[in-house]
Amino acid sequence: MGYGNYSHAAHAAIVADRAAKPGSEVFKQTATHMLMNPQGLKVRESRDNADHPNSLGIVFALDVTGSMGNIPQTLARRELPTFMKLLTDCGVADPQLLFMAIGDATSDQAPLQVGQFESTANLMDQWLTWSYLEGGGGGSGEESYELAFYVMAQHTDMDCWVKRKKRGYLFVTGDELPYPAVSRHQVEGLIGEKLDEDIPIEEVIAAAAETTHLFFLIPDAQRRRRCEPRWRELLGDHVICMDSPDDACAVAAGIVALTEKAVPNLDALAGVMGGTGMAKERVRGVLHALDGYAALLDPTAPRRATPVAGNGARSSWWKRLFG
Amino acid sequence: MLSLLALSCPQCSAPLPRAARWRTVHCGYCGATITRGTETVERESFRAAWRRANAPQLTDTGRLLQWRGAHYRVLAPLGHGEHSDVLLAERLGAVPERVTIKLARDAAGDAVLAREAAVLQALQALSVAGAAYFTRRLPQPLGLGVAQGLGDGERQALVLRHPTGFWGSLQEVQQANSPQGIDARHAVWLWRRMLEVLAFVHGAGWTHRAITPAHALVHPRDHGVLLIGWSQAKPDVSGGAIGRDLMASARSVRALLSDGAVPAPLAALLRECSDDAIACERLGAQGIEQALSAASREAFGPSRFVHFDPAPVR
Numbered sequence: 001m002g003y004g005n006y007s008h009a010a011h012a013a014i015v016a017d018r019a020a021k022p023g024s025e026v027f028k029q030t031a032t033h034m035l036m037n038p039q040g041l042k043v044r045e046s047r048d049n050a051d052h053p054n055s056l057g058i059v060f061a062l063d064v065t066g067s068m069g070n071i072p073q074t075l076a077r078r079e080l081p082t083f084m085k086l087l088t089d090c091g092v093a094d095p096q097l098l099f100m101a102i103g104d105a106t107s108d109q110a111p112l113q114v115g116q117f118e119s120t121a122n123l124m125d126q127w128l129t130w131s132y133l134e135g136g137g138g139g140s141g142e143e144s145y146e147l148a149f150y151v152m153a154q155h156t157d158m159d160c161w162v163k164r165k166k167r168g169y170l171f172v173t174g175d176e177l178p179y180p181a182v183s184r185h186q187v188e189g190l191i192g193e194k195l196d197e198d199i200p201i202e203e204v205i206a207a208a209a210e211t212t213h214l215f216f217l218i219p220d221a222q223r224r225r226r227c228e229p230r231w232r233e234l235l236g237d238h239v240i241c242m243d244s245p246d247d248a249c250a251v252a253a254g255i256v257a258l259t260e261k262a263v264p265n266l267d268a269l270a271g272v273m274g275g276t277g278m279a280k281e282r283v284r285g286v287l288h289a290l291d292g293y294a295a296l297l298d299p300t301a302p303r304r305a306t307p308v309a310g311n312g313a314r315s316s317w318w319k320r321l322f323g
Numbered sequence: 324m325l326s327l328l329a330l331s332c333p334q335c336s337a338p339l340p341r342a343a344r345w346r347t348v349h350c351g352y353c354g355a356t357i358t359r360g361t362e363t364v365e366r367e368s369f370r371a372a373w374r375r376a377n378a379p380q381l382t383d384t385g386r387l388l389q390w391r392g393a394h395y396r397v398l399a400p401l402g403h404g405e406h407s408d409v410l411l412a413e414r415l416g417a418v419p420e421r422v423t424i425k426l427a428r429d430a431a432g433d434a435v436l437a438r439e440a441a442v443l444q445a446l447q448a449l450s451v452a453g454a455a456y457f458t459r460r461l462p463q464p465l466g467l468g469v470a471q472g473l474g475d476g477e478r479q480a481l482v483l484r485h486p487t488g489f490w491g492s493l494q495e496v497q498q499a500n501s502p503q504g505i506d507a508r509h510a511v512w513l514w515r516r517m518l519e520v521l522a523f524v525h526g527a528g529w530t531h532r533a534i535t536p537a538h539a540l541v542h543p544r545d546h547g548v549l550l551i552g553w554s555q556a557k558p559d560v561s562g563g564a565i566g567r568d569l570m571a572s573a574r575s576v577r578a579l580l581s582d583g584a585v586p587a588p589l590a591a592l593l594r595e596c597s598d599d600a601i602a603c604e605r606l607g608a609q610g611i612e613q614a615l616s617a618a619s620r621e622a623f624g625p626s627r628f629v630h631f632d633p634a635p636v637r
Contacts, residue, residue: 153372154364184345187364196345196359197366200373202417207372209417222455232465232484236420241459266544280628288545295487296419302398302411 004120005051006095008088011081011121018077026076029132036101036113036130038151038191044098046117046158046168052094057117057158057168058256059212061100061148063175065108065137071173071219071245072101076129079249081121082276086253089272090262097124100151101131102172105144105179105186108136112147112190114155137176141226145178146201149214150187153207161211168212169259171252173245175223177230205234213259214238217252219245237296243285250278250286258290258297266294332357376417388412388424388472390480395424397473406432411485423486426470427479436481439554440467443483446553449527457523460516462486462551490543490633493536497579499634504581507589509631511619513541514576515612516548521568522608524556530564531556534571536578543631566604569611573597586622589615 018026046057062072075083087095096117105111115127137143152170160166182204184195208214216231218224218241231239242251250273257263263272266287273283295301330339337352347358359365379387379394388395388410395412398421402409407425414420427433443464463484470480490496493513496505517539524531531538531550538552557564573596582590592614596603603611619626 153369194345194359194363195366196347196363199366199369203366203369203373206376206417207369209376210372214418221459225455225458229465232420234418236414236416236418238418284545291545292421292485292487295485296421301487 004118004123006084006088006119007121008081008085011084011125014121014125015077015081023073023133027072027129027131027133029130032110032113032132033130036115036127036132038112038114041114041151041155041191043155043157044114044116044151046096046098046156046160048094048159048163052096052119054093054160054164055117055119055158056092056095056160056166056256056260057098057156057212058095058252059098059100059148059152059156059168059170060252061102061145061170061172062131063103063143063145063173064101064131064133064135065103065143065176066135067137067175067223068173068219069133069135071248072128072131072133074246075249076125079246080124080128082278083249083253084121084124085276086250086272087256087262089276090253090257090269092256092260092262094119095256098156099124099127099131100148101133102143102145102148102174103134103136104138104140104142105147105183105190106140107138108134110134111144111186112151114151117158141177142179143174143176144186145172145174145176145216146182146204147186147190148172149201149204149208150182150199152212152214153204153210155191156211158211169215169252169256170208170212171215171217171248171255173217173219173248175219175227177227178234201234213255215240215252215255217242217248219248237292240289240293242289244282247282247286247289250282251289254286254290255293258294265298266290373417377415379415386473387415388470388480390424390470390482391466391468395422395470395472406435407481421485421487422465423483424470425481425483427481433479435554436479437467440464440481442553442556445558446524446527446529446556451523451527453523454527457520460520460547460549461524462549462553486540486549488542488544488547489540489549491541493539493541493575493579496541496633497536500579502581504584505579506629507580507585508619508623508629510576510580510585511589511615511623511626512546512631513539513548513579514572515615516546517550517572517575518569518608518612518615520548520550521572522612525560525565525568525608528560529556529558530560531568532564534568534575536575539575541631541633543633546628546631563600563604565607566600566602569603569606569608570597570600573603573611586618588618588621592618 046055048055096119098117099115101113103111110132118124158168181198181200215238216235224241254269263269330343332350334355335353386397394415397410397412399411401411407427410424412424427436447458465482467481469477471477532555533552540549577593577597
């Protein structure tokens with residue numbers, strides 16, 4: 001997978017065509033698409049090829065339960081071309097996108113759907129819109145996000161990692177807690193392979209993180225409080241709380257651009273986003289969401305946090321932190 | 324059609340327990356160790372990845388802390404308070420997390436940290452209107468517990484999310500801009516950010532009781548202010564505590580300004596609020612904010628974002 005060139009114009013045209021269509025005409029599936037059914041899943045490959053010699057695997061695992069179904073809609077109607085254009089404008093070469101859809105394996109008919117890595121506008125759009133937005137979700141406050149990490153660890157093979165030891169990306173969107181472990185019964189039922197034991201989510205995250213940068217995107221401040229502490233235990237500063245769910249693509253593109261050092265810092269990223277015509281308020285929201293992660297990448301951040309000795313004007317404000 | 328599966332030992336053909344389907348077992352008759360076929364995904368490979376991710380590196384020797392079962396790599400000492408040492412640290416593991424760790428130096432420090440933790444946790448647990456937004460603009464505690472490491476035994480530790488992007492306190496801003504003071508347009512947003520948080524906190528029935536320039540950190544790019552120093556805060560708004568909080572906020576902002584350069588409407592409001600706690604209590608944080616907006620419009624016109632350099636080169 002992953003052949004063919006990306007055309008922003010073609011992608012923008014696809015998206016523009018459906019601006020006024022109701023949701024059910026964009027996402028037409030009424031059950032899991034047979035090609036996204038993970039039963040018998042072996043490996044999803046992101047490979048280098050003549051068109052894309054430096055492929056970079058990027059996975060969106062979208063929570064498609066009731067409360068989160070608007071993000072796939074926003075991607076399909078407006079934002080996916082923005083994501084690709086931002087990556088292109090930042091100079092990130094050869095991204096290959098795979099879409100997963102995540103629900104609740106204890107209560108939904110389609111808790112896990114898996115597409116393929118693609119490079120062209122048509123195919124990316126195809127897998128996104130083949131996703132079945134079941135809407136369900138359980139009442140337990142948990143969704144089966146751990147399955148996304150399991151698929152990433154066990155069923156993807158990316159040339160960016162295999163050939164260049166450059167990790168791919170997994171962006172999970174959601175507003176609920178994960179289940180504490182990957183259930184071997186659920187994996188056997190959904191994928192058809194046997195696990196010798198349930199795998200605690202900490203371990204499946206550690207395994208996925210060896211080849212992939214993992215991020216959990218929380219759509220807005222309102223929905224962060226219930227789930228953010230637990231996700232921070234699991235994913236630390238890779239938990240990104242956005243100001244608005246509409247920012248998901250811009251935030252993800254910003255993360256890739258910063259991590260790949262395609263842009264040196266947030267100010268440069270703001271310049272690129274401004275150049276694409278994004279409103280200033282929105283750019284500010286994206287930068288706000290990325291602040292903590294950008295500091296993590298900045299090798300000088302710990303040094304700047306250190307008090308400047310012997311300078312009265314810059315005496316340590318840390319001394320007084322919280323007390 | 325129903326198919327039957329017999330689990331038998333490949334060495335002696337004795338029957339095996341049902342668990343042989345998913346884990347290693349020992350044959351009860353010949354003692355052979357029976358492992359699963361290659362098609363089974365083994366948890367051990369995931370567990371090994373977890374162990375690799377959490378293993379301290381050789382380069383971390385001597386600069387590691389253990390807290391609640393996790394290892395933290397100390398990145399920088401941030402300061403020494405009256406009762407505690409403050410460190411910037413990063414949690415080891417699959418994905419890093421930067422935290423501020425306050426380590427108590429003595430028993431009195433233990434009590435102060437415990438009080439801070441209790442106050443901050445109570446504030447974060449508020450469920451009143453606006454809590455989702457404003458709890459992000461308050462310090463976020465991760466927990467209180469005993470930390471080990473750095474070669475000095477066990478110490479009580481308060482661990483907080485590391486606030487990024489903050490330049491320093493209003494006190495540092497004041498010192499860096501002395502004696503000419505800051506542009507009054509910046510004083511407007513600085514005060515407004517403080518008033519917004521205070522309006523939320525007061526509305527929830529809490530008072531800060533220690534508002535000073537040193538307890539307000541400035542985020543220049545976001546035009547944000549983080550109020551710190553919550554150890555004296557109480558869930559009690561009686562006895563003029565609200566008025567004193569608001570008066571202290573006005574005084575903190577007034578200290579940043581040079582009197583001659585402040586437009587009259589703003590100067591009048593600052594003077595009233597920094598001298599009269601009763602008037603502050605009557606207006607409340609929202610009332611002062613509305614008066615501030617009106618004074619700002621009168622002095623500077625419609626509000627707009629103006630870049631703030633907290634320590635300009637002059």
